[in-house]
Structure formats: structure tokens, C-alpha cells
Amino acid sequence: MNSPDDSSKAVLIAGPTASGKSALALALAQKNGGVVINTDSMQVYRDLRIITARPTPEEEAQVPHRLYGHVDAAVNFSAGSWVSDAARMLAEACAQRALPIFVGGSGLYFKALTRGLSAVPPIPPAIREAVRARLERDGVEALHAQLGQRDPVSAERLKPRDRTRIARALEVVEATGRSLTDWHRDGLPPLLPPGTFRALFLEPDRDALYARIDARFDAMLKAGALEEVAALAARRLDPLLPAMKAHGVPALIRHLNGEITLEEAAIIGRADTRHYAKRQFTWFRHQLPEFEWVRPEAAEGSPQTVLPGRS
Template sequence: MRPAILIHGPTASGKTELSIQIARKYDGEIVNADSMQVYRDLKVISARPDEAEMADVPHHLFGHVPASERYSTGQWLEQARPVIEAIQKRGKTAVVVGGTGLYLLALTQGLSEIPPVPEETRHEVLEIAKSEGVRGLKIRLQAVDPEAAARIDDNDRQRLSRAYEVWLATGTPLTSFQSKRSKPVLNEDEWLGIALTPPRAKLYSRIDKRFEGMLMEGAMEEARQLVAQDIDPDLPAMKAHGMPWLSAFIRGEIDAALAAENAKRDTRRYAKRQFTWIGRQFPFWPRIPSTEIPTRMRVVSALYKEVDR
């Protein structure tokens, strides 16, 4: 069985291009590990690989979920497991690529079995976040789950909300569930993980240029179609990079220039948080700071020789 190759990195760091090159070299098939690229309605906004990029390499778990659904890490893991096993049975290399670190952790470390959180609880926590801010969430979480509060960044609204939701819904701290994990899909000797860590200035510039390109490729039209569906704005698909600001423009609340500038700013901030996440959650994954594909491929090839023995 060929070891899988896992590619992580911040948004716009070039994961798609590298994954295709790796799949071509190692007779691989690509498996999506990006929580936004699973959504059918977010082709442009999520920077999903286009038809040309997917033409000669099989791709899995891209664009198969309606934006009206709330897709979880547990669902992804349940779907990714048989896909990866099938790729391996065919004698090919599974290339798992994405910026959603929690997916990759679940794949290699297992996943905690956390009961589903009722929608009314989600809305309750959302209202708390709106009225008290992330600081208020942090204070509330410190009182009921100090371990989770200490581990989660002060500005990570999503993870703070998630931890507090779990406590409200179950009366049990999130850390109690996290100590009990399912068996990982990939054992320690069955995969190679790499993290792309390009220079911040280059990455931020690329983020800005990519968003401008998205607008030219139909991001605004895609956003209009989503807004027309009257989807709950609290669903994950409606929080994709730029989507809240494009929605505000479509509703006439802000002008186009402000929508674009805010979208770029928020995406840069998200990339910064991804760097922090990589540093904390993937401390032993080899880093590849180069932005050049030939250099990246040389590093991957050298590392893969060590695990594929």
C-alpha cells in the first residue's frame, strides 16, 4: 500500500497546483480536505479546482454538498475513509489536500464522538457572540471548560462558539469528548504530511490578486445565486471567504469597493490564523516555504522516499 500524501497550508498558498503535480508523479488521486470546496454552489468563491485542473487526475469530495446543508468534520471523515481505502486498493497514491486542518487531524488522529448540537443552541450562542463578542464567549467558556478556553485563540470565534455550544447542549466540556477518539483512517506509518508556509507578504499579495480574479471569473454572480436562495446566513457556505461582504453589497448595504477591500482583509486575517494553527497543531510536519513548484516537488520527493520503503 502506498503511503498517502497530505498537503496543508493557508488559503492561496498553492496547494491545488502542488497536489496535481504530486498526483501526476506518483500515480495519485486527489481527495479534498477543504471545508468550503465541498459545497456545490461555491465553485469560484472557494477557489475549487476547475475542469481543466481536474481533467487528467481523479478528484474526490469536491462540490458534492448543497450550500443549504451544514457539513461537519464527522461527515467528511465518514466519506473520506472509503474513498481513500478504494484509492489504496487500486494501488494508487491518495493525495489529500486542503486548508481545513481539523479534517487532516481527524484523518491521522481520529475524531471525537461529539453529540449533535441542536439548532436552537447554535442560535443562542450566535446571539451571545453578537452581543458580547469573542471576549464574552471566551469568559463564558473559561468558566465551564477552562482547558478548551486556554487552547483556543482569543479571536477564534468559530472554535470558541463550537466549544461553548457543546457545553450548553450536553453539559459536558468539549475536552471530555476530545479525550475519546475514533481510530484514525491512516496510521502513523501510512502517510506523509507537509505544510506550505510561503512568505507572508507574497501570500497576502496573492490573496488580493486571487480575489480580484474571482470577481472577473463570476464570484459576484455566484454570490447573487446564493443570496437568491435565501439560505440561513449562519450556515458555513454563507461564511466562505468574501461571501458575507459580497452578500452585503448585493443587499445594497455597502458599495462594491468596500465589499472587495473587506473581503481581501478578512481573507488575509484568516490566512494569518491558519499559520498559527499550523504552528500549534502540526508542529512536526515539514515546512516548505518556497513558492516555486520545482523546489516544492524536490522537497516532497526527498521526504516521500523516506516513508515509501
């Protein structure tokens, strides 16, 4: 990180949940004067440190960490909002001649970072609340039918019971008069164009990863995840908010409501997290083929190999 050219470089570390991304980012930042920038859509929420496996306060104190826990759970935080925040963090890192290390598991965030993002404007709260009220009153099928009349392309693309995405598409067309498809055609440029970063996807052994996911969920419970979710549930937020759908949260809320046992909630939470990891493998392979797939143990053994411009 000595030349002006190097100061514009960045490292992107993606991978399935529990694959060792945070440990690699921390090691790389320690050795190269880097700043770790969160690229995970759930770790932005301050209410969810334990259940989202955010870096510990001790880890955060070792090197600069940015965009962790800076959003309230009541906020419907979007990829566009994250890109805006990330742009400021990238400018800050470059000004300080620090290596920006983007780490996380949210494919859409990485895609927005390297490919750009649609320029959908903020949705007025009144429209969002009206759509959510209709969703609760009339059901998802009714909203899907309405979306089919207003935005048939999106309606055809979405699964008929995908509550969150159907509501989002309907909000956009009602607020702007344009479909999501139209907005996606007129996008924002990427923060990191080709040639300005090195992108890695950590590919652990699947069986070992799933075992690690199960063990980590149990460790979260011992560390206070249930109490953390209880505090979140006490706020009685909209269940469609992203923070309310973090892996493990819905099942633990069901336990807190007396619907299922803690062990049943843990089984659901572990299974949901394993399924999410499977989807992450598939998503990155098809959506972001420019990411270089590496074994975590190889990268962790020699963190210098992930620096931009090195092999």
C-alpha cells in the same frame, strides 16, 4: 506505488490559501497515478466553486478528484462528517492502488486525519435551531453566560463574542449532557497513524503570497464570484452556516444588500483572506509540528520529492 507496503502510504499537502497546493497535488497525481482528496472545509460546498478557488472542471478531469463540491451550502458540515467521507476515499484509493493525496488548508481536517477526532454525536436539528434562535433573540453574551453555567471550561476557553463556537459548545452540552472537553477526551483514532504518510506545508514568501491573494480575489470577481454569491444569498440560509462565512461571502452579500460598494467589499474580502493566511501559518506551526515546511517552488520543481519515503 508497486509494493503492498507503498499502497498504504499517503501524501498530505497543506499550506496557506493561494500557495500553490492544488497545482502541486495535480502534478503529483499525474505522475504517480494518484487521487486528489479535498482537505479544505469550504471547497466541499457545491455552491462555492469560484469564491473558494476550487479546481476547475478541466483540472478535475485530468486526475480523480474527491470530496469537492459534494455538500449543499445548507448543511452544517463538520470535521467529523469530513473524516467519515475521507475514510471511504482512502479505502477506495488503497483498493485501486492509487496514491492518496490529501490537499487543502483546513488545519482541523488534517489534525483529525493524523491525530484523530472527538466522538461528538450528531446534534438534533431541533436543539441546534433552538440555540440559534436564542442567539439571535438574546445575543451572544447571554449565550456565553449560559455556557458558563453548563460548561465553564469551554466558556473560559472561548472568546465571549465567538458566536459560532459558543453556539456549538452549548448545542453539544444540551444535546448530550456532556461538555466538549469530555467528548474530546474520548476521541476517534486517526485515519493515518504515524509512519503512513508524508506531510508537507508549503511556505511561500509572505509578501508574494499576499500579492497573489489580492490578485486572485480580483480574478474571482471577474470570473463570476459576485453572481455565485448572489445565488447563495438568494437562498436566505442561516448566516451562521459555514458556507455563509467563506472568505469574501459576507462582504459581497453586504454589497448585494446595498450596504457597501463592490470595491469596499473587495477590500474586505482581500484583507480577510490575507488575515486567514497569517492564521494558517501560525496554526500549523503550533498544532501540527510534524508537517515539513517547504518552499512551493522547490516542491513544484520536483514533485517526486514529496512521495512517501523519499527525500
